[in-house]
Amino acid sequence: MTPPSDRALVPFVSVENMMKLVHHVGIEPLLAALADAIEEDFRRWPEFEKQPRIPAHSEGGVIELMPTTDGNLYGMKYCNGHPRNTKSGLQTVTAFGLLANMHTGYPILLTEMTLLTALRTAAMSALAAKHLAPANAKVMAVIGNGAQCEFQCTAFSAICGIDTVRLYDTDRAATEKAARNLAGRGLSITVCDTAEEAIEGAQIITTVTADKRNATVLTGNMVAPGTHINAVGGDSPGKTEVAADVLHRAGIFVEFPPQTRIEGEIQQLDPDYPVTELWEVMAGKTEGRTDQQQITLFDSVGFAIEDFAALRTLHAYVQETPYHQMIDLLADPDDPRDLFGMLLRASPQAELA
Amino acid sequence: MTPPSDRALVPFVSVENMMKLVHHVGIEPLLAALADAIEEDFRRWPEFEKQPRIPAHSEGGVIELMPTTDGNLYGMKYCNGHPRNTKSGLQTVTAFGLLANMHTGYPILLTEMTLLTALRTAAMSALAAKHLAPANAKVMAVIGNGAQCEFQCTAFSAICGIDTVRLYDTDRAATEKAARNLAGRGLSITVCDTAEEAIEGAQIITTVTADKRNATVLTGNMVAPGTHINAVGGDSPGKTEVAADVLHRAGIFVEFPPQTRIEGEIQQLDPDYPVTELWEVMAGKTEGRTDQQQITLFDSVGFAIEDFAALRTLHAYVQETPYHQMIDLLADPDDPRDLFGMLLRASPQAELA
Structure with missing residues (x-):
């Protein structure tokens, strides 16, 4: 042969x-x-x-x-x-x-x-935040400290200039694992006992839990005006993380609407609820964050592009x-x-x- | 590591x-x-x-x-x-x-x-013929002697008892290549100068040309009653091999109708033209060939199963x-x-x- x-x-x-x-x-x-x-x-x-x-x-x-x-x-x-x-x-x-x-x-x-998916998902989140987060955001809360957590923290440090992360998970061992892995990468790390504690002083909140069910890790009164929410874990039908009242207060940015309406946080909203396509922000066709008081939310589900x-x-x-x-x-x-x-x-x- | x-x-x-x-x-x-x-x-x-x-x-x-x-x-x-x-x-x-x-x-x-696709395509064709071809079919014409031709001949020999193949291609070199590769595999091989010559005495006609266009390698007056047509090459939109009048004379058997209506020979027919699903024949839910005079046609496009x-x-x-x-x-x-x-x-x- x-x-x-x-x-x-x-x-x-x-x-x-x-x-x-x-x-x-x-x-x-x-x-x-x-x-x-x-x-x-x-x-x-x-x-x-x-x-x-x-x-x-x-x-x-x-x-x-x-x-x-x-x-x-x-x-x-x-x-x-x-x-x-x-x-x-x-x-x-x-x-x-x-x-x-x-x-x-x-x-x-x-x-x-x-x-490669773990890396691109984190890069995508940080890229969205670069366009949407308040100016000079330095502190990010991360709720859910599973496999994606450290990739998110590292990307936000490299791409958005985040210097502090506040970590919370229902399983303390996951948080400790993340803190250990992130040590020495130039980030200040705070291990938190509750989600409420994690989001104190954070300009960016990343939710990235893994349960395949509609959970509520973030409710309305937890989110301060001006926050950017990077909602990563709500990514399949029946799996959401952010309460509907938070969604109603936020400007919502998505990748590909027909997919996000099936899989994202906005599966909780009406099928014609207004959302902004992130590509239009990047292409300069539409505005991203409108003011420093706006809550912005990237409803990340991951898209083929x-x-x-x-x-x-x-x-x-x-x-x-x-x-x-x-x-x-x-x-x-x-x-x-x-x-x-x-x-x-x-x-x-x-x-x- | x-x-x-x-x-x-x-x-x-x-x-x-x-x-x-x-x-x-x-x-x-x-x-x-x-x-x-x-x-x-x-x-x-x-x-x-x-x-x-x-x-x-x-x-x-x-x-x-x-x-x-x-x-x-x-x-x-x-x-x-x-x-x-x-x-x-x-x-x-x-x-x-x-x-x-x-x-x-x-x-x-x-x-x-x-x-593996070349092998399973040939196995599928022979399996369909096992259920549809006239009893004791021994002679198969193969119009189109490209990459799939010898796989078809070998499968029909192994699975349907075909002992003679009559080969025709517009490119004589392709036919000679096929005849050379099939030598010594227990098949009698006839190299033909025209499609008409190839189908003389054949109980099964396999069409397996490769042009991406609507061609007509088989027209109505060429096909004798009782023939089984194994139409393999018409397998994408705009790519067919068998004239509509042949289709109208034949009992048509398909894999998955929603796909075959897009890709198969029946793209030439009305979207509700009656066809039989081959799985129903195999499962004993419906009849295959109804009599020895019927022309049967397997409109093969290849399906995921x-x-x-x-x-x-x-x-x-x-x-x-x-x-x-x-x-x-x-x-x-x-x-x-x-x-x-x-x-x-x-x-x-x-x-x-």
């Missing part, structure tokens, strides 16, 4: 290589690069094909596909959300992704996306670094019509002949 | 390993196993979540996602169709696929699917054979909430500490 041709090979970034790449670039610089790429792609939002993600629900969770294309490249992410996985030592969310050439249909990158931006950023790094392996993903016979002949020539008998 | 845990690893079947596996099992036995698995899954059709495939179109072709689930397993295929690819030495169709556990969302198999059946068949073989490699696709921190800590511990500085 002849070795596979170059055309048959696709770079694959394993979890191990992703971690090496992240440290090669640096966590903070990579978060900033992801935020820049997302902003670039949000500014050219109309160029993308967009659809709500494609779910397959089971009792324990959901598997989703998130495809998009700008006409030149095609990005697709597979991810799952299974909140009870942690009980058996598995991740709630795992993901992998693919970038392909729209003109040939050939994949050009396959990658783990559990880590963010993964697309992350995939093309990663693809550029892959060209320049050794942190990938080539896998033989594509059949590539010498004559494209001779797939069967390629198979025959790979038989042990053919090898002997 | 500690090595990834078993949970992080997913078996990957490369093209090279797929070819080794096919030869280990044998081409004909594997085609028969795929047909059996497809038939099993078609018989329990109502258990599956079904949707038309999810396309992203470009000028040169289409990229498609084909997900389905039976509630226990989740199968997904990525494939492209870019007819002009052959001009630059690329495959018209490439594909890869994934099988996952619905209860955890964790992928359990990643595989090339260019070869066929890929699901192929993926679960492959997964079983992967358990028993060495023809795969384990890839580090999933992030698996010791504590699922400690994804950031896992990343930190992989830093070169942590390695030195």
